[in-house]
Amino acid sequence: MAERARGRRPGTSGTRELIERAARRQFAELGFDRASLRSVAQEAGVDPALVKHYFGTKPQLLVAVAELPVDPAVIVPVLLEGDRDEIGLRLARLLVGVLGQDEPRRRMMSIVRAAASEPEAAEMVRSFISERLFGPVAARLDADQPELRAALCGSQTVGLVLARYVVGIPALADVSQEQLVSALAPVYQRYLTEPL
Amino acid sequence: MAERARGRRPGTSGTRELIERAARRQFAELGFDRASLRSVAQEAGVDPALVKHYFGTKPQLLVAVAELPVDPAVIVPVLLEGDRDEIGLRLARLLVGVLGQDEPRRRMMSIVRAAASEPEAAEMVRSFISERLFGPVAARLDADQPELRAALCGSQTVGLVLARYVVGIPALADVSQEQLVSALAPVYQRYLTEPL
Numbered sequence: 535m536a537e538r539a540r541g542r543r544p545g546t547s548g549t550r551e552l553i554e555r556a557a558r559r560q561f562a563e564l565g566f567d568r569a570s571l572r573s574v575a576q577e578a579g580v581d582p583a584l585v586k587h588y589f590g591t592k593p594q595l596l597v598a599v600a601e602l603p604v605d606p607a608v609i610v611p612v613l614l615e616g617d618r619d620e621i622g623l624r625l626a627r628l629l630v631g632v633l634g635q636d637e638p639r640r641r642m643m644s645i646v647r648a649a650a651s652e653p654e655a656a657e658m659v660r661s662f663i664s665e666r667l668f669g670p671v672a673a674r675l676d677a678d679q680p681e682l683r684a685a686l687c688g689s690q691t692v693g694l695v696l697a698r699y700v701v702g703i704p705a706l707a708d709v710s711q712e713q714l715v716s717a718l719a720p721v722y723q724r725y726l727t728e729p730l
Numbered sequence: 731m732a733e734r735a736r737g738r739r740p741g742t743s744g745t746r747e748l749i750e751r752a753a754r755r756q757f758a759e760l761g762f763d764r765a766s767l768r769s770v771a772q773e774a775g776v777d778p779a780l781v782k783h784y785f786g787t788k789p790q791l792l793v794a795v796a797e798l799p800v801d802p803a804v805i806v807p808v809l810l811e812g813d814r815d816e817i818g819l820r821l822a823r824l825l826v827g828v829l830g831q832d833e834p835r836r837r838m839m840s841i842v843r844a845a846a847s848e849p850e851a852a853e854m855v856r857s858f859i860s861e862r863l864f865g866p867v868a869a870r871l872d873a874d875q876p877e878l879r880a881a882l883c884g885s886q887t888v889g890l891v892l893a894r895y896v897v898g899i900p901a902l903a904d905v906s907q908e909q910l911v912s913a914l915a916p917v918y919q920r921y922l923t924e925p926l
Contacts (some may be wrong), residue, residue: 567847649897650846651763656897663899681901686913688899693889701845701852703859703884705877717882717926721917730913 552578553585557599562640566596566648566655593652600645600658603638604628606666614674621675622723626715629691634711639699646695663688677727686725690718748774749781753795758836762792762844762851789848796841796854799834800824802862810870817871818919822911825887830907835895842891859884873923882921886914 556577560569571592575582589595613624632638645662648655663669668684668691677683698706709717752773756765767788771778785791809820828834841858844851859865864880864887873879894902905913 646892647846650843650892659893659897660899663893664901679901682905682909682913685893685899685902689889689893689902690886690917691889692892692897693885693887696842696846696888696892697855697859697881697885701855701888703856703881705860705875706881706885709878713878713926717878717921720920721886724916724920725913730909 554599561644566644593654597654603632603641610670623719625722626719630711630715642695643699646692683725750795753791757840762840789850793850799828799837806866819915821918822915826907826910838891839895842888879921
């Protein structure tokens with residue numbers, strides 16, 4: 535009755551968590567394409583119909599469990615601290631550093647790959663770029679057209695994930711993090727603060 | 731017998747062409763996801779098994795019929811003519827102009843979307859970036875690390891296609907071609923000729 539009083543069916547919460555944990559692991563380690571509602575259900579020890587019942591389609595499951603590898607509420611204030619002329623450098627260091635780690639990189643790859651064909655994942659990318667990370671940074675920098683600036687930063691970032699990790703262009707896949715930061719920092723700086 | 735002398739089975743050539751024409755139209759107008767071997771076969775008036783026999787899988791069919799919306803053999807020399815300090819502007823104008831046209835834009839969108847999940851399409855994007863368009867341009871500009879420069883230009887370009895057209899970030903979807911050229915030109919210039 536206590537469960538019902540909080541609007542949940544008995545047992546729901548534990549099962550959902552098992553499914554979410556299995557889904558996070560599979561999207562990260564297998565990627566969006568190879569993970570399936572069935573394989574997630576199997577790992578969680580539940581019936582596939584239950585996964586469908588709670589979460590709907592595979593892209594809806596991705597959206598439900600995907601967490602950005604960085605928390606914008608923490609990261610945006612850190613990025614905005616310090617010299618405005620070095621915001622591009624701080625942003626490039628953050629993104630290249632995050633993408634240099636296995637688990638966050640896989641998570642970003644899953645989201646970008648899914649966004650190419652799934653409207654729900656595309657909406658996550660739009661929100662990440664416009665509302666959560668680049669948008670709030672651009673809005674605080676006192677330059678014209680902050681939405682366009684945020685979108686340009688986002689376009690280079692999703693392009694980097696696609697070209698470096700998904701498509702795997704050799705020269706970009708092999709470059710050191712340090713050199714990639716040097717190449718990208720002035721571009722992010724231009725997009726964020728220089729005349730467009 | 732004349733057909734056989736040229737190493738073809740009778741009738742093959744006409745049928746392949748019908749299939750190729752139908753596939754090109756469908757990939758361009760429906761996109762990679764909504765086109766299917768079956769729908770292509772239906773439009774070409776042949777059995778789906780024949781499409782599979784000639785072309786294999788759907789991504790293999792895409793690769794067989796996809797033509798770049800620009801011919802690099804024509805475009806690369808044109809890009810290289812003129813002031814080296816304006817190569818970024820010429821490249822931005824070309825790409826934004828091509829993407830401003832319905833049919834070439836759809837073709838680029840099909841290829842980029844497919845590249846996010848299909849190895850054959852990813853290979854097309856790699857070849858387009860490294861060997862056909864950006865690679866040959868970068869190689870002629872007398873700057874260090876031409877492969878990395880080409881890959882960086884490619885990353886911004888696939889990111890633009892993804893962010894502006896596939897994901898559809900509003901500020902980037904709505905911007906004028908002229909303003910987009912102004913924003914991108916200095917970035918392509920930096921990637922191609924300035925210290926990395």
